[in-house]
Amino acid sequence: MFQTIKALLGINPVDYAELVRRGAIILDVRSREEYAVGHVAGAVNISVDTLSENLQKLRNKEVAVITCCESGMRSARAKRILDMNGYSNVHNAGSWRRLQQKIS
Numbered sequence: 001m002f003q004t005i006k007a008l009l010g011i012n013p014v015d016y017a018e019l020v021r022r023g024a025i026i027l028d029v030r031s032r033e034e035y036a037v038g039h040v041a042g043a044v045n046i047s048v049d050t051l052s053e054n055l056q057k058l059r060n061k062e063v064a065v066i067t068c069c070e071s072g073m074r075s076a077r078a079k080r081i082l083d084m085n086g087y088s089n090v091h092n093a094g095s096w097r098r099l100q101q102k103i104s
Contacts, residue, residue: 014093016093024091025058026043027046027068027075029045029046029047038097039096040100048074051081061085065087066090066091078092
């Protein structure tokens with residue numbers, strides 16, 4: 001059942017550290033206020049609620065994008081938005097804290 005939920009959220013076993021080493025963009029889709037409390041160093045902050053209007057900030061649709069948020073729900077939504085807009089290499093990492101642990 002857990003694997004099914006992960007698949008629905010777009011969370012797959014991915015080597016996030018390797019993606020970051022290769023130049024992936026970490027996209028934190030929480031609010032500015034949440035981001036200010038803590039985030040992965042170097043992450044780009046675009047709220048999921050404004051992502052569709054700010055896609056120009058993620059110009060290259062082939063560069064890997066790793067979405068993260070607090071729990072994984074908003075980052076899953078962001079992944080769907082990016083996928084629907086032609087971004088070809090998007091990964092939902094779920095929680096920014098777990099992502100931080102995986103890339104450290």
